[in-house]
Amino acid sequence: MHPLAFTALFATFLLASLALKLWLATRQMRHVARHRGQVPAAFQGVISLATHQRAADYTLAKGRFGLVQIAWSTLLLLGWTLLGGLEVLNQFLAIQVGDALGPVAHQLLLLAAFALLSALLEAPLDAWHTFRLEQAHGFNRMSLGLWLGDQLKGLAVGAVFGGAIAALILWLMGAAGPAWWLWAWGAWMGFNLLILVLYPGVIAPLFNRFEPLQDEAVKRRVQALMARCGFSAQGLYVMDGSRRSAHANAYFTGFGAAKRVVFFDTLLGKLSGPELEAVLAHELGHFKHRHVPKRILGMFALSGLGFALLGWLGQQAWFYTGLGVTPQLALPNDALALLLFLLVGPVFSFFLGPVFAALSRRDEYQADAYAVAQTDAADLRAALLKLIEDNAATLTPDRLYAAFYYSHPPAAERLAALQALGATPQPAPAA
Numbered sequence: 001m002h003p004l005a006f007t008a009l010f011a012t013f014l015l016a017s018l019a020l021k022l023w024l025a026t027r028q029m030r031h032v033a034r035h036r037g038q039v040p041a042a043f044q045g046v047i048s049l050a051t052h053q054r055a056a057d058y059t060l061a062k063g064r065f066g067l068v069q070i071a072w073s074t075l076l077l078l079g080w081t082l083l084g085g086l087e088v089l090n091q092f093l094a095i096q097v098g099d100a101l102g103p104v105a106h107q108l109l110l111l112a113a114f115a116l117l118s119a120l121l122e123a124p125l126d127a128w129h130t131f132r133l134e135q136a137h138g139f140n141r142m143s144l145g146l147w148l149g150d151q152l153k154g155l156a157v158g159a160v161f162g163g164a165i166a167a168l169i170l171w172l173m174g175a176a177g178p179a180w181w182l183w184a185w186g187a188w189m190g191f192n193l194l195i196l197v198l199y200p201g202v203i204a205p206l207f208n209r210f211e212p213l214q215d216e217a218v219k220r221r222v223q224a225l226m227a228r229c230g231f232s233a234q235g236l237y238v239m240d241g242s243r244r245s246a247h248a249n250a251y252f253t254g255f256g257a258a259k260r261v262v263f264f265d266t267l268l269g270k271l272s273g274p275e276l277e278a279v280l281a282h283e284l285g286h287f288k289h290r291h292v293p294k295r296i297l298g299m300f301a302l303s304g305l306g307f308a309l310l311g312w313l314g315q316q317a318w319f320y321t322g323l324g325v326t327p328q329l330a331l332p333n334d335a336l337a338l339l340l341f342l343l344v345g346p347v348f349s350f351f352l353g354p355v356f357a358a359l360s361r362r363d364e365y366q367a368d369a370y371a372v373a374q375t376d377a378a379d380l381r382a383a384l385l386k387l388i389e390d391n392a393a394t395l396t397p398d399r400l401y402a403a404f405y406y407s408h409p410p411a412a413e414r415l416a417a418l419q420a421l422g423a424t425p426q427p428a429p430a431a
Helices: 003-034 049-080 085-097 103-136 144-175 177-206 216-229 273-288 291-313 317-321 334-374 377-390 399-405 411-421
Strands: 210-212 236-239 250-253 260-264
Touching: 003 049, 003 317, 003 334, 003 399, 049 085, 049 103, 049 334, 049 377, 085 103, 085 334, 103 144, 103 334, 144 177, 144 334, 177 250, 177 291, 216 236, 216 273, 216 334, 250 273, 260 273, 273 291, 273 334, 273 377, 291 334, 317 334, 334 377, 334 399, 334 411, 377 411
Parallel strands: 236 260
Antiparallel strands: 210 236, 250 260
């Protein structure tokens, strides 16, 4: 392929994805604003108008912020590629370092410099999201010191674990011959499985405190549910999520014998015992339907295709020059190929988003059905209503926006499905 042809192809996909993102975002904002004045019929008597309008205002604020994010990420992508940012960084390091480092160390330096600069360029928007948007709507509980600590810890964890797998992949790219991508794919799969094992006990405690669940009534209820469902876990833990956010959640983490059940402390104060049991039963439904291993296998399959494609693209001069980068003649270009692939890959894969979102929504419906079979459907419905209200989730998303982006079914559709499975409406006092 001619470099200019690839440049045109990349620009076409970039403009198309940008136009689609902006169109979907503005559709969502117009739809939410248009329905702000009235609670949808399905929620009348359950969700108050004030709560509905709070959720609409939060969604609109996120939408406006999302437009800024879209514009900024597009500018950064263009800056790194066609406008020459990655070329300047690569040439600067080549001049400054020269042959002082070995091939792998030189390329690791390029990856590290890129990661650090990207983090610095993205930090202002992250800070704005935390301290302006989330704070304005009553969700942020982070101090500036805690936020800065999280940023530094994230960089450190990325340097240790990301640096290790990057060094191994770069070494394989240079030493394993034409089939390097097969070896790198195997290393990548092993690395991800290792992270699944290490995350609960090694990585997550760097950011949050985890304490054993102390509420004996909740503990007995949860243990009885897990025994009934044939599920075992290493322990039941409460995470200090309230240090950072007012949002509530619960999740399973870990892999194999290292699995843990984790409740946000904010969740325990909002749901009753039966409602917590129903939420946990939903999460157990994902395990019973083997959604987690299926997603892991799907991720591995896609990563295998990605490594194979990278193995081919890394040998094509037009891949570099078409994206504004001149390959080095005296040094390996594996880090350049890897960075360019990570930068432009999402532009082409963006249009597959609705497929993965639809598969995720299907899994959520299956998990809900399992929860209804194990617990009272009315409890799951009540819990979801509380979480919808607590998290200020909009009740009126745009249909196309939801189809493209939503990994969970929209609230009205999900609750209607629950009612069809046997739930009866349980009106709560309007707040």
